[in-house]
Amino acid sequence: MAASAPRFASLAKIIFISSCVTAGCTLLGMVYDSFAIFTHFICYSLAYSAAIAVLTSTTFFARRVWSPPKWRKGAVFVVFAQALVPLSLLIPNGGVELNNPERFSVTWMNLHYETAAVNELVQIVKKRPSDIVVVAEAKIQQLAEAFSDYPFSREVTSASLYVFSKFPLSKVTSVSNDNDRDFLVVEVRVKRRKFTLLAAHVRWPIYSQHAKTLANAAQWATRSENAIVLGDMNSTPWAAPFRRMLRDGDLKHSRQGYGWLNSWHIDSDKHFGLPIDHITYRGKINNTKFELIETEHSDHSAIRGEYVLAGKLTRKPRD
Numbered sequence: 067m068a069a070s071a072p073r074f075a076s077l078a079k080i081i082f083i084s085s086c087v088t089a090g091c092t093l094l095g096m097v098y099d100s101f102a103i104f105t106h107f108i109c110y111s112l113a114y115s116a117a118i119a120v121l122t123s124t125t126f127f128a129r130r131v132w133s134p135p136k137w138r139k140g141a142v143f144v145v146f147a148q149a150l151v152p153l154s155l156l157i158p159n160g161g162v163e164l165n166n167p168e169r170f171s172v173t174w175m176n177l178h179y180e181t182a183a184v185n186e187l188v189q190i191v192k193k194r195p196s197d198i199v200v201v202a203e204a205k206i207q208q209l210a211e212a213f214s215d216y217p218f219s220r221e222v223t224s225a226s227l228y229v230f231s232k233f234p235l236s237k238v239t240s241v242s243n244d245n246d247r248d249f250l251v252v253e254v255r256v257k258r259r260k261f262t263l264l265a266a267h268v269r270w271p272i273y274s275q276h277a278k279t280l281a282n283a284a285q286w287a288t289r290s291e292n293a294i295v296l297g298d299m300n301s302t303p304w305a306a307p308f309r310r311m312l313r314d315g316d317l318k319h320s321r322q323g324y325g326w327l328n329s330w331h332i333d334s335d336k337h338f339g340l341p342i343d344h345i346t347y348r349g350k351i352n353n354t355k356f357e358l359i360e361t362e363h364s365d366h367s368a369i370r371g372e373y374v375l376a377g378k379l380t381r382k383p384r385d
Contacts, residue, residue: 075131085115102271102305112148158323161352164376168256170197175368176298177204182363199230202267222250227265246275258379261292270300277307284315292349317346320356320371327358329367350377
């Protein structure tokens with residue numbers, strides 16, 4: 067029995083150090099692009115660290131290691147450092163002062179080329195009406211009749227990005243990215259006000275192009291007084307490239323104040339997932355509601371936001 071204590075202490079050290087390494091890589095991903103992929107697993111790293119923290123609090127553990135209080139304090143610190151990151155999503159955005167704003171709503175979903183997912187989104191939009199619907203990973207044949215009640219639409223078929231709108235769309239642009247999918251950029255006119263909408267489907271952060279693509283999105287966002295940047299960014303909200311996009315593009319995250327809300331799921335039952343689909347905004351726009359809508363036929367859930375828009379008034383359209 068006496069010989070088992072040193073072996074247990076060695077095993078405990080290995081487990082504890084592994085949790086510290088995992089947590090360290092996750093936190094480094096908030097600062098360095100090369101570690102950004104680790105931010106995808108912060109929830110699971112946090113659960114692992116929490117389990118170890120619970121273990122250090124047991125009498126069983128205390129009897130088998132030297133200085134158990136130091137182990138306990140270290141484990142709690144690792145948990146606390148990681149927990150601050152996802153908890154930051156509970157802090158709401160501050161709004162800007164708007165005069166006589168116009169209201170609009172946006173729904174985004176990656177359809178994963180599933181016809182059943184297209185039909186499911188149609189039913190979602192009927193239950194939760196949206197002025198603008200933006201989708202990725204669909205074929206034009208699948209969408210031909212699905213959103214026929216939206217009079218305005220634009221697409222970039224090379225990137226499989228589509229916008230359907232009840233408001234007029236203009237200045238359609240396909241923005242190229244180096245070794246990544248193109249952006250779909252359109253100007254949306256909401257009565258006498260307007261904003262630029264940029265839709266994106268970005269590659270995973272294991273590719274070097276990921277950070278460059280998000281930087282390009284930030285650059286395009288700043289070209290307009292008001293902008294919505296949305297899509298499947300394949301990035302968590304706290305990854306370094308995404309945080310830099312928000313900063314450089316002066317963008318706010320619609321998820322702020324609403325919590326984790328995993329939009330992509332690893333398993334078919336959707337118990338495990340990641341928040342990688344986003345709607346961000348800048349300028350004379352405030353977010354008044356944000357929600358995640360669970361789906362059955364795509365590995366992505368739909369996300370929907372409601373907004374108010376102010377800014378410069380344009381000329382009244384001619385009859």
